[in-house]
Amino acid sequence: xxxxxxxxxxxxxxxxVLPMCVGRAEQETPPKEFVGVLxxxxxxxxxxxxEMTCAEVHGFPQPDPDEAVFEKERSPSTTQWTLVNRxxxxxxxxxxxxxxxxxxxxxxxxxxxxxxxxxxxxxxxxWREPKCxxxxxxxxxxxxxxxxxxxxxxxxxxxxxxxxxERLQEAEQPACVEACPAEALQFGxxxxxxxxxxxxxxENPEEYVHHIYGEHEAGGxxxxxxxxxxxxxxxxxxxxxxxxxxxxxxxxxYAVPIVLTLWPAFLxxxxxxxxxxxxxxxxxxxxx
Amino acid sequence: MNKDSHAxxxxxxxxxxxxxxxxxxxxxxxxxxxxxxxFAAVVLLVAAxxxxxxxxxxxxxxxNLSQDFPWGIWIGFDVITGVAFAGGAYVITFMVYVLRLExxxxxxxxxxxxxxxxxxxYAGALLFDLGRPWNVxxxxxxxxxxxxxxxxxxxxxxxxxxxxxxxxxxxxxxxxLGWKRVRKFLGSLTLGAxxxxxxxxxxxxxxxxxxxxxxxxxIHPLWYTEFIPIxxxxxxxxxxxxxxxxxxxxxxxxxxxxxxxxxxxxxxxIVIRLARVCAGTMYVYFFLxxxxxAHGQHWEYINTPMGYWFLVEMIGFVLIPVRLFTRAVQFGxxxxxxxxAVLTLIGIVLNRLNVSVIAYKWYAPEHxxxxxxxxxxxxxxxxxxxxxxxxVVNRMPILREPPEWATDRRGGEKIQFYVRKEEKQWATTx
Numbered sequence: 001x002x003x004x005x006x007x008x009x010x011x012x013x014x015x016x017v018l019p020m021c022v023g024r025a026e027q028e029t030p031p032k033e034f035v036g037v038l039x040x041x042x043x044x045x046x047x048x049x050x051e052m053t054c055a056e057v058h059g060f061p062q063p064d065p066d067e068a069v070f071e072k073e074r075s076p077s078t079t080q081w082t083l084v085n086r087x088x089x090x091x092x093x094x095x096x097x098x099x100x101x102x103x104x105x106x107x108x109x110x111x112x113x114x115x116x117x118x119x120x121x122x123x124x125x126x127w128r129e130p131k132c133x134x135x136x137x138x139x140x141x142x143x144x145x146x147x148x149x150x151x152x153x154x155x156x157x158x159x160x161x162x163x164x165x166e167r168l169q170e171a172e173q174p175a176c177v178e179a180c181p182a183e184a185l186q187f188g189x190x191x192x193x194x195x196x197x198x199x200x201x202x203e204n205p206e207e208y209v210h211h212i213y214g215e216h217e218a219g220g221x222x223x224x225x226x227x228x229x230x231x232x233x234x235x236x237x238x239x240x241x242x243x244x245x246x247x248x249x250x251x252x253x254y255a256v257p258i259v260l261t262l263w264p265a266f267l268x269x270x271x272x273x274x275x276x277x278x279x280x281x282x283x284x285x286x287x288x
Numbered sequence: 289m290n291k292d293s294h295a296x297x298x299x300x301x302x303x304x305x306x307x308x309x310x311x312x313x314x315x316x317x318x319x320x321x322x323x324x325x326x327f328a329a330v331v332l333l334v335a336a337x338x339x340x341x342x343x344x345x346x347x348x349x350x351x352n353l354s355q356d357f358p359w360g361i362w363i364g365f366d367v368i369t370g371v372a373f374a375g376g377a378y379v380i381t382f383m384v385y386v387l388r389l390e391x392x393x394x395x396x397x398x399x400x401x402x403x404x405x406x407x408x409x410y411a412g413a414l415l416f417d418l419g420r421p422w423n424v425x426x427x428x429x430x431x432x433x434x435x436x437x438x439x440x441x442x443x444x445x446x447x448x449x450x451x452x453x454x455x456x457x458x459x460x461x462x463x464x465l466g467w468k469r470v471r472k473f474l475g476s477l478t479l480g481a482x483x484x485x486x487x488x489x490x491x492x493x494x495x496x497x498x499x500x501x502x503x504x505x506x507i508h509p510l511w512y513t514e515f516i517p518i519x520x521x522x523x524x525x526x527x528x529x530x531x532x533x534x535x536x537x538x539x540x541x542x543x544x545x546x547x548x549x550x551x552x553x554x555x556x557x558i559v560i561r562l563a564r565v566c567a568g569t570m571y572v573y574f575f576l577x578x579x580x581x582a583h584g585q586h587w588e589y590i591n592t593p594m595g596y597w598f599l600v601e602m603i604g605f606v607l608i609p610v611r612l613f614t615r616a617v618q619f620g621x622x623x624x625x626x627x628x629a630v631l632t633l634i635g636i637v638l639n640r641l642n643v644s645v646i647a648y649k650w651y652a653p654e655h656x657x658x659x660x661x662x663x664x665x666x667x668x669x670x671x672x673x674x675x676x677x678x679x680v681v682n683r684m685p686i687l688r689e690p691p692e693w694a695t696d697r698r699g700g701e702k703i704q705f706y707v708r709k710e711e712k713q714w715a716t717t718x
């Protein structure tokens with residue numbers, strides 16, 4: 001029995017004793033393949049059709065159509081799940097769409113103590129209003145700083161892209177993908193998108209940096225990007241782990257059942273060992 | 289028939305007596321218009337107004353929280369620092385009930401009461417910070433059980449630990465009400481509650497640190513380490529004990545009339561012994577921090593502003609107080625112990641705020657600074673806790689001896705005798 005199986009056995013034993021207090025960080029293997037979107041920033045023309053459609057489909061106010069919004073880098077907000085930024089790079093202006101990355105093993109979902117934030121079997125990460133208590137631990141944990149909180153509302157919601165999960169249920173594509181006139185966005189199975197991305201890099205090795213952002217970042221994401229310039233020039237974090245973020249607190253959670261089962265036994269033994277001959281029980285003379 | 293009405297009359301008279309007693313106890317004792325009371329009234333009133341605004345309009349109207357900084361001092365100070373300060377309860381109950389170091393017995397009740405109230409008020413303050421506090425019950429009732437979340441563990445442990453601390457404290461309530469049989473039953477639960485309480489504390493003190501494990505790329509490398517849970521646990525030991533020393537110094541002045549002669553005589557010796565435990569655990573903590581720092585190979589950060597700030601925390605508020613504790617124990621210097629305890633407490637505030645707020649997104653161009661309203665409400669939480677603590681201490685046998693009947697029984701008498709004898713011994717040796 002190696003260390004890991006030992007830990008798992010103990011963990012399982014603990015979990016059967018106190019199922020409510022015990023955390024397991026592992027995600028179950030999904031029966032379905034995750035879907036995703038491939039963003040080819042070399043094709044994006046910055047028309048912001050995706051922004052406009054997203055706002056329309058999800059009932060948010062229409063974004064300001066003025067080009068002046070490109071002057072500074074924007075982040076998705078409580079009223080804007082996706083948006084396009086313009087970056088001045090080594091190879092001129094490049095546009096990049098930003099939204100939730102829909103991680104394979106999302107930090108936000110594993111952080112959520114009520115499973116309000118949920119990784120669906122299809123791949124999109126969605127937020128479920130009736131469960132959320134508004135602790136904002138998802139925001140602390142998300143390596144991409146995606147979830148946004150309605151600070152100005154007495155009944156606040158968490159707002160973020162859902163990869164149009166409702167539309168996917170009806171076999172439609174995400175609204176932004178459908179709206180893209182430049183074929184910069186491609187929807188499909190994540191596995192197939194990686195193959196497509198590799199094909200584009202192999203066929204046009206001069207056109208792209210040889211990296212698919214999101215293939216391994218944060219353990220892999222459903223949104224993946226191609227670019228002709230290094231990704232840090234497009235405002236992406238390149239210092240992220242390539243293992244999933246829930247992995248970071250897994251060791252701690254594995255230790256929990258061990259402490260929970262062994263600690264009381266140890267303390268009880270210690271308490272008995274220190275008992276003096278003929279000494280009564282604890283305070284007040286109660287029986288032990 | 290006659291018998292029934294007789295019994296009924298007896299119950300009614302008992303109930304009336306009980307109600308009169310409670311009403312009598314609810315009345316304030318002592319002068320009402322003291323400077324502290326007036327200060328407390330103003331603080332609480334302002335907080336009530338601010339909380340009304342916060343709950344009717346939203347968090348943005350009372351706090352400086354933002355999309356970049358979802359957690360401010362209501363989490364970083366009220367919850368994360370407050371819980372570390374409340375660590376004294378599990379350490380002292382460990383020493384008294386598990387190690388059976390009876391010499392610490394006189395401070396058990398006040399420490400447990402402090403710990404219990406700290407959890408009630410600081411976990412209570414969490415409700416102000418939650419965006420949707422009406423859903424706070426969801427992880428308890430299973431809507432849903434997010435078992436992969438460290439926060440889930442912390443939430444459950446907070447709740448369970450409050451119950452165990454209440455059980456540990458409950459004999460004092462029974463003694464206050466004069467419920468002899470109940471008192472006996474509650475006393476028999478103490479050891480079980482203590483052992484569960486220590487286990488839960490181990491896990492949620494470290495769990496508060498584990499909350500930040502997934503914020504790996506957002507916390508400055510000098511503070512982020514996979515050992516945060518262990519560091520939080522170890523530091524909660526001396527944080528809690530320093531709070532016991534600090535709080536004991538104040539309550540000895542404020543509640544002078546309550547303190548029994550035996551307790552008074554034992555006090556100085558207890559403080560010195562606690563200082564020794566503080567010094568020991570702080571050396572361990574400092575060494576751990578040193579190992580983590582060396583292992584992380586973050587030398588290049590030392591010569592930056594954040595590096596200087598790290599050194600302030602490590603040298604000014606860990607190394608210096610631990611040296612002071614050591615000197616104080618050597619020379620039996622109580623004043624020095626208190627200075628060291630205060631420095632240690634400041635160090636804990638710094639450390640917890642560094643991890644949760646200050647070193648969190650240290651790279652952000654606009655960093656979070658708490659609004660005056662956040663500070664005011666935090667102050668109100670502390671003031672409210674002090675008021676409740678004072679009410680309880682002035683009525684229940686917390687600092688004074690328990691009533692005769694509570695100790696005047698088989699076993700009980702023996703243990704009380706045993707304590708008294710030991711106390712006399714220190715009184716003569718110190």
